[in-house]
Amino acid sequence: MERKIKTSKIKQKRKPYILRTSRTETKEMNEQERIKIVFVGAVGSGRSTLINTLRGLKPICDDAAPCGINIVTEKAANCTFPTSSNIILRDMPGMNSGLYSLEEYCKIIEIDDVDLVLVLQDNVLLETDVQITEYLKTMNKPFLYVKTHIDFDVLNYLEDEEIDITRENLNSSSIYVDIVKKKIRHSLYTDISDNKMYETDFIDKKHFIVSGKIKHIEQYDMVKLIKAIIEYLPIHKQNLLLLNIFSFNADIIKEKIKILEDRIKYYMSSYMSSNLISIPGLKSSIDLTLVLNFSVDSSNYLYISEQRLINAFDNESIKFSVPFLTMDKLFTLLSEGSKDMDIGFEQHEDSTLQYITTYISCKFVLHKLEEHALQMIKLLNLE
Ligand SMILES: Nc1nc2c(ncn2[C@@H]2O[C@H](COP(=O)(O)OP(=O)(O)OP(=O)(O)O)[C@@H](O)[C@H]2O)c(=O)[nH]1
Numbered sequence: 021m022e023r024k025i026k027t028s029k030i031k032q033k034r035k036p037y038i039l040r041t042s043r044t045e046t047k048e049m050n051e052q053e054r055i056k057i058v059f060v061g062a063v064g065s066g067r068s069t070l071i072n073t074l075r076g077l078k079p080i081c082d083d084a085a086p087c088g089i090n091i092v093t094e095k096a097a098n099c100t101f102p103t104s105s106n107i108i109l110r111d112m113p114g115m116n117s118g119l120y121s122l123e124e125y126c127k128i129i130e131i132d133d134v135d136l137v138l139v140l141q142d143n144v145l146l147e148t149d150v151q152i153t154e155y156l157k158t159m160n161k162p163f164l165y166v167k168t169h170i171d172f173d174v175l176n177y178l179e180d181e182e183i184d185i186t187r188e189n190l191n192s193s194s195i196y197v198d199i200v201k202k203k204i205r206h207s208l209y210t211d212i213s214d215n216k217m218y219e220t221d222f223i224d225k226k227h228f229i230v231s232g233k234i235k236h237i238e239q240y241d242m243v244k245l246i247k248a249i250i251e252y253l254p255i256h257k258q259n260l261l262l263l264n265i266f267s268f269n270a271d272i273i274k275e276k277i278k279i280l281e282d283r284i285k286y287y288m289s290s291y292m293s294s295n296l297i298s299i300p301g302l303k304s305s306i307d308l309t310l311v312l313n314f315s316v317d318s319s320n321y322l323y324i325s326e327q328r329l330i331n332a333f334d335n336e337s338i339k340f341s342v343p344f345l346t347m348d349k350l351f352t353l354l355s356e357g358s359k360d361m362d363i364g365f366e367q368h369e370d371s372t373l374q375y376i377t378t379y380i381s382c383k384f385v386l387h388k389l390e391e392h393a394l395q396m397i398k399l400l401n402l403e
């Protein structure tokens with residue numbers, strides 16, 4: 021089979037290519053993976069806000085779950101990720117809203133296919149929190165406790181104690197944050213110490229103190245919470261969440277790159293069974309589809325739009341000079357990459373050489389992704 025591939029042609033034809041075999045396989049692979057995380061808690065405990073933050077959305081964004089004062093969420097709603105409808109964050113009404121009895125409330129959780137439940141509190145442990153915990157225990161479903169509004173708690177503490185420190189000078193590593201966190205943990209410990217429902221290491225491993233606001237995503241226990249959410253999922257679902265979660269820091273981007281690298285191996289092995297073409301010097305066969313699929317995945321998962329950056333960092337001074345990775349950019353990179361290595365897409369009609377080119381280009385894209393991640397780290401001062 022002769023393959024003469026021009027990058028300009030690839031651009032025009034990219035959809036049909038993407039729909040070919042390994043894309044379909046990946047789609048099937050993903051369809052089997054479905055994640056459902058449910059957010060329960062009292063009215064105003066910050067469920068909808070946290071659901072938006074995990075998806076990289078501010079409350080004003082189009083797909084954001086509505087948030088605000090008073091009772092906002094009156095009916096359970098499934099929120100999905102911008103890049104995957106297979107991940108459901110179920111936004112529940114407030115348990116103490118008076119709209120549902122405990123029995124009705126448990127029913128609308130739709131517990132059967134739930135992977136994890138987050139019980140949110142903005143204040144002390146409430147009776148409804150305990151009741152729902154009992155229910156989750158009987159249903160054998162894993163759950164985590166999340167105390168929100170820590171940012172407010174700290175400000176209140178400073179005001180009460182007349183400690184003169186401005187909001188701007190207060191960061192999450194401040195000793196005052198530690199003091200307030202200790203107080204919160206102490207009161208929770210007192211609340212649950214007599215209750216056999218909670219394991220002894222509950223507070224260390226399953227209790228997180230955060231601000232659900234997107235601008236605080238890297239502060240307090242939020243990174244720990246995200247890690248715990250991922251760890252509590254069945255292993256085969258962890259990558260799905262990791263790939264789709266908002267790329268808010270360098271570690272997440274690096275993890276995503278690692279998963280995408282594994283995915284390349286997956287594509288390669290799926291090709292070996294169906295379409296084995298031996299390549300001198302390489303152990304596996306490879307196809308252009310692989311590169312295109314990989315490009316699509318990469319741009320889906322690593323692409324960070326200007327809007328998302330603005331949402332996340334609230335920082336007008338960020339100049340968007342970073343070469344954001346878009347599909348077009350990736351195709352340009354592919355052709356540039358092969359030019360640098362003196363093997364042009366256009367130059368070789370021999371299929372073996374074409375496959376090698378593809379492989380090298382694939383590597384090149386990976387390299388570029390890493391560069392992209394580093395640039396982001398620098399720009400956002402994440403180091
Ligand atoms: N400062 C601060 N505000 C928060 C935090 N989490 C939520 N909020 C605010 O608290 C209010 C209630 O948040 P929601 O996310 O709507 O709470 P909810 O649990 O979904 O509330 P209902 O759906 O009304 O029961 C909103 O004004 C949020 O902006 C937080 O951690 N810190």
Ligand SMILES: [Mg+2]
Nearest residue numbers: 067068092093
């Ligand atoms: Mg809500």
